[in-house]
Every structure is written in structure tokens, then in C-alpha cells.
Amino acid sequence: MNFLTINGKMINSRGDRIWVITTGLFCLIGLIGLTNFLIQGHDAYNVHRQVPWGLLISTYIFFGLSSTGLCLVASLSRVFGLEPFEVIGKRVIVMAIITLVAAFVVIGLELGQPLRMIYNIISPNLAAPLWWMGTLYGLYLTAIVVAFILMTKGLHRYVGYAILVGFVSGIVKHSTLGSVFGLLDARLWWQGPFIPISTIVAAAAGGCAIVILLLAHRYYREKMPRDVDQAVRTTGRIFTILLGILLFAEFWKVMTTIYGGIPGKHDAMMILLNGPMALHYWFFAVFLGLLLPFILLLATGGKRLEISVVAAISSLIGLFFMRYNMVVVGQLVPLRPDVDRAHPITGLVSYNPSATEFAIVIGGFGLCLALYFVASRVFNLDAEAARH
Numbered sequence: 001m002n003f004l005t006i007n008g009k010m011i012n013s014r015g016d017r018i019w020v021i022t023t024g025l026f027c028l029i030g031l032i033g034l035t036n037f038l039i040q041g042h043d044a045y046n047v048h049r050q051v052p053w054g055l056l057i058s059t060y061i062f063f064g065l066s067s068t069g070l071c072l073v074a075s076l077s078r079v080f081g082l083e084p085f086e087v088i089g090k091r092v093i094v095m096a097i098i099t100l101v102a103a104f105v106v107i108g109l110e111l112g113q114p115l116r117m118i119y120n121i122i123s124p125n126l127a128a129p130l131w132w133m134g135t136l137y138g139l140y141l142t143a144i145v146v147a148f149i150l151m152t153k154g155l156h157r158y159v160g161y162a163i164l165v166g167f168v169s170g171i172v173k174h175s176t177l178g179s180v181f182g183l184l185d186a187r188l189w190w191q192g193p194f195i196p197i198s199t200i201v202a203a204a205a206g207g208c209a210i211v212i213l214l215l216a217h218r219y220y221r222e223k224m225p226r227d228v229d230q231a232v233r234t235t236g237r238i239f240t241i242l243l244g245i246l247l248f249a250e251f252w253k254v255m256t257t258i259y260g261g262i263p264g265k266h267d268a269m270m271i272l273l274n275g276p277m278a279l280h281y282w283f284f285a286v287f288l289g290l291l292l293p294f295i296l297l298l299a300t301g302g303k304r305l306e307i308s309v310v311a312a313i314s315s316l317i318g319l320f321f322m323r324y325n326m327v328v329v330g331q332l333v334p335l336r337p338d339v340d341r342a343h344p345i346t347g348l349v350s351y352n353p354s355a356t357e358f359a360i361v362i363g364g365f366g367l368c369l370a371l372y373f374v375a376s377r378v379f380n381l382d383a384e385a386a387r388h
Contacts, residue, residue, distance in 0.1 A: 015220070023369040030363010034109065036356045042112055044356040051331045055353040056110035058327040059361045061177065062206075062320050063103035063368075064137075065199060068170040069207020070096035071144055071163070073235065078163040084231040089159075090151045091214055091381040092207075096144050096166075098371040099210075100137075102364045109360055129179045136173035140166055152379060174199050181330070189268035189330035194253060201245055206319050208239035209293075209312035214372075216309045218382075224305075236302020236311075243294040243315065250290065267333045271348065277329060280321050289318015 037044045047054040074092045077085035085092075108114040120134045147162035178196030185191050215224070215232050224232070257269040272281035293311035300307045332348045375381070 019369065019373055023366050023373060026362050026366025027370060028366075029359050030366050033356045033359025033363055037109060037360065040356075044354060045110075046352055046354040046357065048351075050334065050349045051328065051351040053327050053331065054351060055324065055328075055357045055361060056106050058324040059320075059364060060103050060107040060110065061199075061327065062323045063099045063106060063364065064177070065174065065203040065319075065323070066206045066210060067096045067100040067103065067144075068140075068174050068200075069203040069205065070099065070210060071140075071166045071170045071207070072204045073207045073211050074147075075163050075167040078160040079167050082234070084227060084234050087225075087227045088211065088215060088231050089163075090148065090379070091218070091376075092211055093144055093148045093151065093163075094375050094379065094381060095210060095214060095372060097141070097148060098368055098375065100141055100144070101371065102368045105367060106360065106364045129176055129183060133173055133176045133180060136169050136176060140169040140173055143169060170203075171200060174203055181326075186335060187330045188262055188265035189333065190326075191265075194249075195326070198246070198249055201242055201249070202319060202322065205239060205242040205246060206316060208235050208242065209315045209319075211235050212239070212305075212308050212312040213316075216305055216312075218376075232305065232308070233302050236297055236308045239308075239311070239315075240294065240297040240302060243290055243297070247290045247294060250286070264333050268329045271329050271332055272325060276348070277325060277332075280325055284321035285318050285325055287318070288314045289322055290315070293318075 033044075045054065045056070070092050073085065074089050074096065076082040077089055111117075117134070120131060124135075125131045143162050143166035147159050147166060150156070150159045150162060175196040178199045181187075181190035182192055182195045212232060212235055215228060219225075219228065254269065254273070257265055258273075260266065271277050293315040296307050296311040296314075302308055328351060332351065334347070334349050
């Protein structure tokens with residue numbers, strides 16, 4: 001028996017019901033977190049003066065990277081001329097919009113006064129990386145929304161221009177986001193060119209993972225068309241290469257940090273290698289995020305969809321923890337141990353996310369699931385006419 005209809009499309013399968021119930025539960029948890037935040041304000045979060053950036057910041061970065069990665073995948077057809085990706089462009093772009101909306105919602109709830117973002121327009125600071133990041137986010141969102149509108153209107157000859165703007169602004173905005181960390185000389189864990197570059201590669205890897213999951217979900221009850229199957233296989237091969245690059249970069253990041261022994265930077269790395277966040281690093285970030293999906297994809301060549309799905313899920317979990325590790329570990333080494341409430345034994349500052357922070361993050365994922373579910377029924381995400 002049908003219990004809901006969206007745009008004339010009925011929700012009557014077991015999978016649809018599970019999706020709706022799961023999404024509703026996630027959104028309900030998020031609303032509980034939002035309510036607690038509105039009542040208590042920032043006191044509902046466990047961030048403090050020594051660790052002002054916590055779980056919500058890392059989640060914002062994760063969603064933002066996911067959006068950019070999806071746009072990069074969409075650009076493979078419109079910008080670089082890889083035809084297999086043309087048939088999935090509309091679905092990929094709509095998910096890029098959705099994940100960016102989720103990023104804005106999460107960061108909006110982290111900011112004490114989100115309405116003050118208006119000063120980004122009326123009082124710009126051209127010397128601040130944060131101003132450039134916010135401005136580029138606006139340009140990027142405009143570009144991908146325009147691209148999606150052009151796709152739905154059938155104006156495919158103009159889509160490439162919008163995707164190109166989204167591609168360029170997406171790359172620049174995330175390198176700028178990385179520079180927000182990389183330019184902080186006081187925090188040696190972040191300082192340097194590694195983060196601005198690695199975030200772009202991680203974004204592309206996350207985008208490939210999400211594309212595999214989107215298409216596997218779309219065709220889990222029917223045979224995947226040949227052109228879509230080709231796109232998935234190609235995405236899997238690109239995904240494998242990107243994971244290999246991330247593994248290589250991570251190895252040398254660890255080696256150079258340990259060998260250099262730079263105070264602050266070395267201390268932060270040891271928190272990950274054999275300190276309080278070792279499980280986050282070795283199991284979630286390295287094993288689930290990089291090593292396991294790389295081995296699975298390398299062994300199958302991206303030809304087995306079920307294995308690619310497992311690799312994609314594993315990688316997304318790991319990428320989420322990688323963003324959390326990047327943000328939090330850089331703040332656990334105290335700048336002034338005598339006054340920064342450092343632990344008397346470990347010498348580190350402590351931070352554990354509150355229940356409200358966890359609830360808002362779960363709500364962010366629920367928002368993504370809900371918006372994608374609605375979009376897949378309001379729009380025909382499969383229709384993609386040939387370019388003119």
C-alpha cells in the first residue's frame with residue numbers, strides 16, 4: 001500500500017520505505033540537536049578557547065569537499081570531453097548542490113552569529129583567505145545551480161560553460177580553504193602547502209565514491225544501462241588512482257613529520273600514530289579510508305559493482321575521519337601548556353564532541369538523504385540529451 005506520493009511517483013517499495021524511515025530518523029535527531037543549540041547556544045558544544053574548531057567544522061569541510069568532488073566528476077564530460085560521464089551529469093550535479101547546502105547548514109549552526117556573514121559582501125577584506133573562500137563558495141554554488149537549470153531546460157550547449165566556472169571556482173575555493181589552515185604559522189601541524197593540495201585530491205576521491213553509490217542505488221533493482229556501467233567502471237579506475245595518490249602522500253607526510261621532529265608538528269603526528277587518536281587514524285582514516293578500498297578496487301579493476309560499493313562506503317567513512325583528524329589534532333598540542341588547561345600527564349588539550357554536535361552532524365546527513373530523495377522524484381535525473 002502506498003503511503004506517500006511525490007510528483008506523481010509513489011513510494012511503495014521496501015527500499016523506498018527504508019530510505020524514508022532512515023532519513024526521517026536522521027532528520028529528527030538533527031532537529032533535537034538544533035533545538036538544544038537554540039536553547040543553550042554555543043554552550044551546547046564542547047568546543048572551547050583552546051579548541052575552537054570541532055566536529056561541525058570538520059563535517060562542513062567534508063560536505064564541501066564532497067560537493068567539489070562531485071562537480072569534478074561532472075566536469076569530466078563537459079570540460080574534458082569524456083563521453084561516458086555525460087549520461088550521469090544531472091544526477092551528479094544535483095548531489096553536488098545538496099551536499100553544499102548541507103555544508104552551509106552545518107557551518108551556519110556552528111557560527112555564533114551566522115547573519116553576520118552579510119559583512120562578507122558589504123565589508124570585504126581582500127587580504128583574508130576566509131573572505132576569498134566565502135566569495136568563491138558563492139560563485140561555485142551559483143555556477144552549479146545554473147548548470148543544473150540549463151540541464152533541466154535542455155540547453156546543453158551552455159551547460160559546459162557553467163560547469164567550467166564551477167570546476168575552476170571549486171578547485172580554487174578548496175585550495176583557499178586549505179590555505180586557511182596552511183597559512184597559520186602558529187599551528188605547525190597545519191602550516192605548509194600540503195593541506196591546500198591534498199584537499200583537492202581528497203575531494204575528487206570522495207566525489208568518485210559518492211557517484212558509485214548514487215548509481216548503484218539508482219539501478220539496484222534493474223539492469224544498469226551500458227553507458228552508465230561504463231561511467232561507473234571508469235569512475236572506479238579514477239577512484240583507484242586517487243586513493244593511491246592519497247596513500248603515497250600520507251606515507252610521506254608521516255615520514256617527513258617524524259624525521260623532522262619539529263615541535264608542535266611532531267607532537268600532533270604522535271597523537272595520531274600512538275596517542276589518544278590512534279584508532280581514528282590507523283583504523284578509520286588509513287585502513288577504511290585508503291588501504292581497504294584501494295586493495296578492493298585494485299583487485300577487481302572496478303569491474304564488480306558490489307565491491308566498488310563496499311570500497312566507496314569504506315572510503316567515505318575514512319575521509320570523514322581524515323577531515324576530523326586534520327581539524328582537531330592541530331589544536332590538541334597546546335600553544336601555552338602552562339595556561340591552556342593541558343593534561344598534567346599527556347600535556348595535551350582535550351576535546352570530545354558533545355551529543356548536540358553529533359546530533360547536528362547526523363541531521364546534516366539526513367538532510368542530504370531527504371533532499372536527494374525528493375530531487376530524484378521531482379526531477380528526471382536520468383534524462384540527458386545529447387550535446388549540441
